[in-house]
Amino acid sequence: MIYKELDAFSGDDKFARAGRAAEEKMAFYLKRFFAADPELLVLNGIRLEHADDAAQVDHLIIHPYGLVIVESKSVHGKIQIKDDGQWIRWFNGNQSKGIASPLTQARMQAQFFRECLGIASKQPAIFRDIPIDILVAISDDGVIVWPKSGPVDGVCKADQIPEKITALCAERAKSGGVSLSAINREKIAEFLKIKNTPLYPVATSAVEA
Secondary structure (H helix, E strand, O other), rough: OOOEOOOOOOOHHHHHHHHHHHHHHHHHHHHHHHOOOOEEEEEEEEEEEEEEEEEEEEEEEEEOOEEEEEEEEEOOOOEEEEOOOEEEEOOOOOOOEEEEOOOHHHHHHHHHHHHHHHHHOOOOOHHHHEEEEEEEEOOOOOOOOOOOOOOOEEEEEEEHHHHHHHHHHHHHHHHHHOOHHHHHHHHHHHHHHHHOOOOOOOOOOOOOO
């Protein structure tokens, strides 16, 4: 089920708008596949602040055997992943620019969320053991140039993400590890929803006397 929709967005920067469009498309796919599934709780756009730091995940899925973070990347040209882990964005035919690895970013976000959940629950040991899988969604119209070693685990086109999530849930179920009850899944989702601090807060009109 969809536990949280994307927050309101405002911004004139074209890159921010493109990123938002990628998040909206991913949210659409997640709703299409999981809106009627009571076992999975989908939260779109969660930003936490803690100890003068902050981290945001584009999409978070809470399932009976762990969590999945989906990082949406807007790509309208080519994105290249090199064998040494570097990410390069190609645009205008032959121009390129290095970018931070979305996989590394998502892993840092996962660690931040893990620590916040551990502190809030006062049971950090439990959240240290909960699996948090990472997926990077590349825009449907983008092209992925894989390294010579082949496709990178956890990276795929946006339309493939729901099937990847389903497969991850099945794999975690077979592993026999941590199990989250429906009550605990909802507690985690509600905590994250309450603590969410949007980067673009909704403007409120002054109340007239």
